[in-house]
Structures are given as C-alpha cells and as structure tokens.
Amino acid sequence: MSTLIPHGACLEWQPELVWINVVSDAMVALALFATAFLLGYFVWRRQRDMQLMFRAAFWGYATFAALCGISRLLSILLLWAPAYGIEAATKGVLAPVAAAIATGLLLMLPRMLMMPTHVQLQRAYAALEEEMRHRRSAEAMVKRFQEIEATEAQVRQAQRMEAIGQLTGGVAHDFNNILTVITGSIEILADAVKHRRDLVPITELISAAAARGADLTQHLLAFARRQPLQPRATDVNAMVIDVARLLRPTLGEPIEIESMLAHDAAPALIDPSQLSTALLNLALNARDAMPNGGKLTLETKNVVLDENYAAMNREVKPGDYVMVAVSDTGHGIPQSLLEKVFEPFFTTKQVGKGSGLGLSMVYGFVKQSNGHIKIYSEEGHGTTVKLYLPQAAGVPVAPVAETGLLRGEHGDESILIVEDDALVRDYVVTQIKRFGYRTLAASNSAEALAIIDGPERIDLLYTDVIIPGGMNGRQLAIEAVKRRPGLRVLYTSGYTENAIVHHGRLDPGVLLLPKPYLSADLARMIRTALAP
Ligand SMILES: Nc1ncnc2c1ncn2[C@@H]1O[C@H](COP(=O)(O)OP(=O)(O)OP(=O)(O)O)[C@@H](O)[C@H]1O
Numbered sequence: 001m002s003t004l005i006p007h008g009a010c011l012e013w014q015p016e017l018v019w020i021n022v023v024s025d026a027m028v029a030l031a032l033f034a035t036a037f038l039l040g041y042f043v044w045r046r047q048r049d050m051q052l053m054f055r056a057a058f059w060g061y062a063t064f065a066a067l068c069g070i071s072r073l074l075s076i077l078l079l080w081a082p083a084y085g086i087e088a089a090t091k092g093v094l095a096p097v098a099a100a101i102a103t104g105l106l107l108m109l110p111r112m113l114m115m116p117t118h119v120q121l122q123r124a125y126a127a128l129e130e131e132m133r134h135r136r137s138a139e140a141m142v143k144r145f146q147e148i149e150a151t152e153a154q155v156r157q158a159q160r161m162e163a164i165g166q167l168t169g170g171v172a173h174d175f176n177n178i179l180t181v182i183t184g185s186i187e188i189l190a191d192a193v194k195h196r197r198d199l200v201p202i203t204e205l206i207s208a209a210a211a212r213g214a215d216l217t218q219h220l221l222a223f224a225r226r227q228p229l230q231p232r233a234t235d236v237n238a239m240v241i242d243v244a245r246l247l248r249p250t251l252g253e254p255i256e257i258e259s260m261l262a263h264d265a266a267p268a269l270i271d272p273s274q275l276s277t278a279l280l281n282l283a284l285n286a287r288d289a290m291p292n293g294g295k296l297t298l299e300t301k302n303v304v305l306d307e308n309y310a311a312m313n314r315e316v317k318p319g320d321y322v323m324v325a326v327s328d329t330g331h332g333i334p335q336s337l338l339e340k341v342f343e344p345f346f347t348t349k350q351v352g353k354g355s356g357l358g359l360s361m362v363y364g365f366v367k368q369s370n371g372h373i374k375i376y377s378e379e380g381h382g383t384t385v386k387l388y389l390p391q392a393a394g395v396p397v398a399p400v401a402e403t404g405l406l407r408g409e410h411g412d413e414s415i416l417i418v419e420d421d422a423l424v425r426d427y428v429v430t431q432i433k434r435f436g437y438r439t440l441a442a443s444n445s446a447e448a449l450a451i452i453d454g455p456e457r458i459d460l461l462y463t464d465v466i467i468p469g470g471m472n473g474r475q476l477a478i479e480a481v482k483r484r485p486g487l488r489v490l491y492t493s494g495y496t497e498n499a500i501v502h503h504g505r506l507d508p509g510v511l512l513l514p515k516p517y518l519s520a521d522l523a524r525m526i527r528t529a530l531a532p
C-alpha cells in the first residue's frame with residue numbers, strides 16, 4: 001500500500017493554487033507540443049534542402065519538446081494521482097535527450113556561425129544579379145559582332161561578285177563581237193563550199209564551235225547582268241509545267257519529278273525565255289547530283305520577303321515575290337563551296353563535263369530581274385535553289401511566243417549601218433547586201449550624222465548601242481529621226497548600257513538585235529523594223 005500522497009494534497013487542495021498549476025502546466029504543455037509539431041513539419045517540408053546534421057538536430061529538438069510537453073501533462077496528473085514513478089521515468093528519458101541536444105548544438109555552433117545571414121544573402125544575390133547582367137550584355141555584344149561579321153561577309157561577297165561581273169561582262173562583250181563575225185560568215189562559207197565534201201565537215205565544225213561559244217557568251221552576259229531582258233508578266237506555273245515536260249525524257253527513269261504548284265501563284269515580271277533557261281540549268285545540276293536516281297521537286301509559291309528578311313539579306317527589297325524552287329535529293333554541296341557556286345567557271349565536274357556557268361547565268365538573270373536567289377544544301381541530303389521573282393502587279397499576262405515578226409527576208413530599202421568594229425561592220429554590210437538592200441556604212445556617230453545630212457536615201461538606221469563619235473546609238477537615233485522624220489531604227493548590242501536599256505530592260509517600242517545573231521535573225525529584224 002503506497003503512502004505517497006498526490007501533489008494537490010501538498011497544496012492543501014487550495015483551489016487557486018491547484019488551478020493555477022493546472023492551467024499554466026496545460027498552456028506550457030500545449031506550447032511545447034506545438035513547437036514539436038512545427039519543428040517536425042518544417043524539417044519534413046525542407047528535408048531535401050537541409051544537411052543531415054541540421055535535420056537530426058531539428059528532429060532531436062522536436063522530440064525533446066514533445067517529451068517536455070508530456071512531463072507537463074504528468075505534472076497535472078500528479079496533482080490528483082501520486083504517479084511519481086512515471087514522472088521519474090519520463091525525466092530519466094528527458095535528461096539524456098537534453099544532454100545530447102546540448103552537445104549536438106555545441107558541436108554545430110561553429111558551422112551555424114558560418115551560415116550566411118540574411119544581409120549577406122541579399123548582398124550575394126545582388127552580386128549574382130550584377131554578374132548575370134554583365135553576362136547578358138556580353139552575350140548581346142557577341143551576337144551583335146557576329147551579325148556585323150555576317151553582314152560584312154555578305155558585302156564582301158557581293159563586291160566580289162560585282163567585280164567578277166564587270167570583268168566577265170567586258171570579256172563577253174568583245175567575244176560577242178568576234179562571234180558575230182564567225183557565226184555569220186560561216187553560213188556564207190558553208191553555202192559557198194556545199195559542193196566540196198572535204199570542206200563541209202570543217203564548216204560544220206566551225207559552226208558548232210561558234211554556237212557553243214555563243215552559248216557560253218550568253219551565259220557570261222547573263223551573269224554580268226548585261227543581257228537585254230524583255231520582262232513581261234509571266235505565268236510561272238505554265239513555265240514550270242513546260243520545263244517539267246521537257247525534262248522528263250532527259251532525266252530518265254530513275255529520277256522522279258514532282259511539281260508542287262501554288263494554284264494562286266502570281267505572275268512574275270521576268271523574261272520568260274531566261275526563266276526557262278534558268279530552270280533547265282537548275283534541273284541539269286540536280287540530275288548531275290543524282291547519278292543513282294532520286295527526286296526532283298519543282299515548286300511555286302507566293303511569298304512576302306519582309307523587313308526582317310531584308311535586314312538579314314542586304315540586297316533584298318522587301319515586298320511580294322513569286323518563289324520558284326528547284327530541289328533535289330542528290331549529293332549536296334559542302335558548306336565551304338556554297339559561296340562559290342554562283343561564280344562563273346566554278347565547277348566541280350570533270351574537265352569537259354561542266355563549264356561552271358549554269359548557276360552564274362541563273363544568278364545574273366535573277367539579280368537583273370530585281371529578284372533574289374538563295375541556295376540551301378546539305379551534304380549527302382540534297383540541294384534547294386529558290387528564286388524569288390518580283391510579282392507583276394497589274395501587268396497583263398502575255399503569251400510566251402513572239403508575235404508579229406515577219407518571215408520575209410529580202411528587200412530593196414536603203415540601210416545605214418553604224419558599227420565601230422571594222423570586222424563586224426564589213427560582215428554586217430556583206431550580210432545586208434545579200435538580202436538585197438542598199439547599204440551605207442559609218443564607223444561613228446559623227447560620220448553617221450554627216451551621211452544623214454547628205455542626199456542619200458535612208459530607210460533604216462542600224463546602229464550599235466555603244467559607238468564612238470560623241471554620241472551613243474540611242475542619242476544618234478534621236479538626232480537622226482529629228483533630221484529625217486519617219487526614219488526607222490534598229491539597235492544591236494552585245495550588252496546594253498543605260499542608253500537603250502533602263503536597268504537592264506528595253507524601252508517600249510525599241511527594237512534590239514542581241515549579238516551574236518544568225519543572219520536569219522538579222523533579216524527578220526530588219527523586216528520587222530521596216531514593216532509599215
Ligand atoms: N543541285 C546541285 N547539287 C550538288 N551540287 C551542285 C548543284 N548545283 C550546283 N552544284 C555545284 O555547283 C557547281 C557549279 O554549278 P554550275 O551549274 O554553275 O556549273 P556546272 O554544272 O559545273 O557546269 P555547267 O552548268 O556550266 O554545265 C557544280 O559544279 C556543282 O559542284
């Protein structure tokens with residue numbers, strides 16, 4: 001039988017003492033349980049971010065608070081029940097826990113002192129932000145430099161192409177004159193020796209070589225943007241369909257042709273015959289890139305090249321374009337060669353296989369037409385060449401074929417020929433005489449004007465665009481027509497300067513015979529010029 005008395009008896013059961021004990025113990029116990037719960041909840045939520053040591057300390061302290069809370073509840077119990085054994089046991093557990101926590105805190109103190117304060121954290125954060133700002137501005141600067149570098153590379157490339165163009169144009173111009181003489185004379189020669197079996201193959205050989213030379217010269221002139229263009233509103237879809245039809249037998253079975261034509265493709269303001277040549281050149285390149293077969297895709301689409309695109313591609317004027325794209329699944333072009341492919345005579349084909357003028361022609365034609373050209377290629381996957389051609393807003397679409405040219409070759413009118421190159425002049429005079437006309441010849445504008453002021457009958461002035469003597473062909477023609485109203489004019493030129501061609505286009509109503517030409521072309525154009 002226990003002789004222990006409850007704690008209340010010690011207080012002589014005085015109600016105020018008992019209740020002060022009960023209420024204050026209960027409140028302390030509640031506060032301790034709440035602390036234990038809050039610490040436990042905090043560690044549970046932040047356990048991933050906390051070091052193990054701190055986690056253990058928090059859990060230890062939460063347990064300690066809970067045990068303290070229990071001991072406070074026991075104090076209330078002891079007021080009425082003398083369960084001093086339980087109280088002693090609880091205190092026995094609490095004591096080592098408290099000692100362990102105190103030791104732990106002591107050990108952790110140096111590390112806790114090293115933990116950054118709120119102010120330190122704020123400073124570190126501000127420094128980090130500053131560094132990030134520096135980094136961002138440095139990155140922006142690097143990007144800007146890269147853009148400037150890219151633009152400079154573009155400018156350098158454009159200047160290079162311009163310089164090559166001028167050189168090419170000059171050479172091609174002279175070659176044209178020479179070829180005009182050869183292609184024309186060989187016809188006369190072939191006619192004269194048609195009974196000499198031994199000489200006929202030779203004339204054929206010369207003729208073929210001259211034709212090849214003329215072809216190359218045309219490409220060179222096209223690259224140099226000095227080809228007289230006759231732009232008109234052209235249905236690009238019809239052109240692509242025509243070219244695809246032409247290509248099918250050339251490309252053969254292993255190459256599949258697919259057309260993806262926009263039904264609403266706007267007409268393009270270009271010279272259709274040149275576009276046809278350009279598409280053929282691109283398709284032939286595609287064929288050569290797919291020796292084991294593949295797919296050739298021809299595509300048309302209306303596109304808008306906006307200010308942003310123009311900012312990245314300096315030569316582009318923002319606006320509406322019709323895009324014609326030629327893609328293949330061939331061997332592609334290495335990145336290092338992409339810049340070079342438009343240059344004349346750049347070829348990777350074997351000697352005799354490629355002249356390196358195909359893409360140059362396409363490039364010159366597109367640029368001269370105020371368009372834009374872009375080539376994309378990935379080695380081993382294929383190539384796409386995109387031509388952006390200016391849309392022909394408000395210009396009616398004209399049929400592709402030439403109309404209104406007369407077929408008759410002969411006449412008896414009188415023609416004044418103005419040509420500075422003696423070789424070409426003699427050749428032209430001979431040709432024109434053969435057609436039955438009477439001829440007068442001058443080597444420069446001053447001589448020509450003297451003849452015009454003279455008594456001779458003149459029905460047609462046939463003049464080169466670029467002539468010496470103080471006037472160009474265009475000025476001479478204006479002066480001549482003033483002095484002899486009703487005089488007809490026919491121009492000829494290897495390449496055309498501003499006098500006759502405004503930005504590479506013919507003035508309306510101007511008749512031009514591009515060099516080199518066949519005598520049949522000359523005869524036809526003379527009749528056209530003299531037509532009533
Ligand atoms: N579709 C393509 N796929 C792979 N390489 C191409 C393609 N188009 C052009 N190239 C490369 O660009 C070079 C130049 O092409 P370009 O058409 O100007 O000349 P070419 O085809 O070599 O000769 P040419 O067209 O005068 O007969 C080619 O030799 C080739 O290396």
Ligand SMILES: [Mg+2]
Pocket residue numbers: 281284285354357358359
């Ligand atoms: Mg080619």
